Amino acid sequence: MMKEFPLSKIYQLLEPGPVVLLSTARNGRANVMAMSWHMMVEFEPPLVACVVSSADHSFAALRATRECVIAIPALGLAPQVVKVGNASGRDIDKFEAFGLTPVPARRVTPPLVAECFANLECKVASTRLVNKYNLFILEVLKAWTDPTRKNPKTIHHHGYGKFVADGDTFKLKSRMR
């Protein structure tokens, strides 16, 4: 179950630095990888930068099709996220292998991931730094969140399988959007 999410608030999902899944599709075959190297670039229209290694199977699909979905998993999905990160789409269908459910997106061909609490449909906006740094600039075209998931805890990768889950939430009087 996914509810549309305002583009003006995308940054509230990505700014905290969660491990995400990147869904791509090429030649009728969907694939998914785990990714931590991403950041917001602009609030609205929401732009996101990400680095996808040219060694990753997803790289060629992203460069060729210029489309992807960024899916944000909560803590409970961590075991599958790690399995996704350990395997390559060259060898297996990772959706099937790890019990992830592809759901058709509205604006792009790559599927949403049903088990994730947020899904961002993206197109590539700039490839100027792809050759040098494997860095893509994406524009988020449409976003979905699961309204039944209140305050999902995301996970943050600290290297070599060490993860930290979100802890306490607190408010401070900030003027920062």
Added chain:
Amino acid sequence: MMKEFPLSKIYQLLEPGPVVLLSTARNGRANVMAMSWHMMVEFEPPLVACVVSSADHSFAALRATRECVIAIPALGLAPQVVKVGNASGRDIDKFEAFGLTPVPARRVTPPLVAECFANLECKVASTRLVNKYNLFILEVLKAWTDPTRKNPKTIHHHGYGKFVADGDTFKLKSRMR
């Protein structure tokens, strides 16, 4: 007290998406801003991308001097971090106003921030996306951590003064560096 930190492990500090402080210096005056839009770009030599709005006072200093320090604050420093984010270096000396201690860096002119548990001395490696996206590629030249701070909890910004602190740590068998 700062101990040198291996460049090969920088990503373990930034990949989790903490709110950081960005220190710059221009015409003999140091300044510091709060920043959440950053990501790793390469493991080694460590490259980091960040977005600094051209509306921020730090933007001109970073573009002109091509140097900065990324300082990572732990949870206890959150009130000062928010104050840094709410003020502009155009108006005040933020180090002095908010009780932050500048410490000379080794390779760059901008100071380290003594109260932060990690400090990364950086030079600008690419400005190709600065005009279009305010996006800088930085190379980390030298890094320091405070060895007396064990497992510092970082903070993650969710917009408008809502923050989430690091929670539980867990390990999963990941092949992902």
